[in-house]
Amino acid sequence: MSTVTTVLGEIDARELGVVLPHEHLLIDLRSLVNKPDPKDHPEFYEKLNITNLFRIKADPYALEDNALLDSVDIAVEEMIAYRNAGGRSVADVTLRSIGRDPLKLREISQRSGVHIVMGCGQYIGAAHEEKVHGVTEKELAAEIVKEIRVGTDGTDVRAGVIGEIGTSEEISSDEMKCLRAAGIAAAETGKSVQVHTALFERNGHRVLDELFAIGVKPRQIAIDHVDAKTQADYVLSLLDRGVYVEFDNFGKEFQVPKDSKVLKSSFDYDRVRVDSLARMCEAGHGDRVLAANDICLKSMLRRYGGGGYGYLLEGIVPMMRDRGLTEKQIENILVNNPRRFLSGEEGQ
Numbered sequence: 001m002s003t004v005t006t007v008l009g010e011i012d013a014r015e016l017g018v019v020l021p022h023e024h025l026l027i028d029l030r031s032l033v034n035k036p037d038p039k040d041h042p043e044f045y046e047k048l049n050i051t052n053l054f055r056i057k058a059d060p061y062a063l064e065d066n067a068l069l070d071s072v073d074i075a076v077e078e079m080i081a082y083r084n085a086g087g088r089s090v091a092d093v094t095l096r097s098i099g100r101d102p103l104k105l106r107e108i109s110q111r112s113g114v115h116i117v118m119g120c121g122q123y124i125g126a127a128h129e130e131k132v133h134g135v136t137e138k139e140l141a142a143e144i145v146k147e148i149r150v151g152t153d154g155t156d157v158r159a160g161v162i163g164e165i166g167t168s169e170e171i172s173s174d175e176m177k178c179l180r181a182a183g184i185a186a187a188e189t190g191k192s193v194q195v196h197t198a199l200f201e202r203n204g205h206r207v208l209d210e211l212f213a214i215g216v217k218p219r220q221i222a223i224d225h226v227d228a229k230t231q232a233d234y235v236l237s238l239l240d241r242g243v244y245v246e247f248d249n250f251g252k253e254f255q256v257p258k259d260s261k262v263l264k265s266s267f268d269y270d271r272v273r274v275d276s277l278a279r280m281c282e283a284g285h286g287d288r289v290l291a292a293n294d295i296c297l298k299s300m301l302r303r304y305g306g307g308g309y310g311y312l313l314e315g316i317v318p319m320m321r322d323r324g325l326t327e328k329q330i331e332n333i334l335v336n337n338p339r340r341f342l343s344g345e346e347g348q
Contacts, residue, residue, distance in 0.1 A: 048299060119163050228267050
């Protein structure tokens with residue numbers, strides 16, 4: 001029997017049902033957002049509400065508050081809506097330096113009835129904990145292993161997936177150290193690794209070379225964010241190496257202004273993502289495709305006018321059917337593939 005570690009303990013992997021393999025229920029990205037002078041741009045510091053929602057439709061970081069999800073009650077409300085849409089499980093890959101809270105995740109799971117798999121490790125260099133620069137990759141790996149086997153942040157809540165491990169446009173030496181640490185821990189524990197790659201870059205192969213050299217199996221690796229602006233040849237080249245690729249920007253159709261200080265390009269529309277995902281399936285890679293919303297912005301929640309975590313089921317699945325994906329292919333994407341990824345199962 002294959003099992004998965006959730007914030008409430010081990011469960012049979014078959015209990016996962018529909019899985020969102022890459023989400024954030026609580027997250028604080030404010031430290032990564034460029035902050036203008038309040039005297040010149042007081043609107044940047046307003047709380048998100050119906051009167052200023054239009055500002056973040058193109059540039060999601062036009063309001064600092066949009067980069068913060070910190071309410072347990074709202075997270076429970078959003079998880080219940082996801083469950084009512086047919087969802088059963090979520091992997092929350094928020095890391096400690098950007099707002100992970102094990103006990104709050106446990107509370108959200110208990111109150112909502114949704115299985116939550118928690119991540120561990122280090123995010124991109126700009127969000128690294130101060131200790132990262134002064135420790136070895138083996139020490140970082142040992143911490144990950146402890147969080148998987150014993151508990152996190154002084155609690156008995158254990159991580160069930162590694163990541164999302166952060167790599168930037170130019171992968172720094174510390175980011176590479178954290179990536180190798182994640183690989184060492186993955187090889188030792190058998191847990192899978194979510195790797196954040198810079199949204200509009202082609203860094204996946206460098207990541208894979210490092211992880212494969214350590215002994216991480218292809219089925220343990222997901223290269224995230226391949227759909228911000230899909231490059232089919234690149235995505236197919238990753239799939240040819242046997243790993244998972246993750247289409248996880250559903251709901252993010254930002255047509256980013258050229259003067260954006262955070263994002264360097266506009267995003268694909270969801271129908272383009274669905275078409276790209278379908279092409280991967282048609283090329284024979286339907287068993288290595290993952291799909292999620294990667295909700296990390298307040299405006300993506302139902303409470304603030306977004307589609308919420310259920311958007312993949314309520315908004316994207318109909319597009320998949322329109323594009324010609326079969327019910328079996330959709331079931332693989334929503335149920336079977338993430339179950340195998342999170343549990344380390346082989347085969348289809």
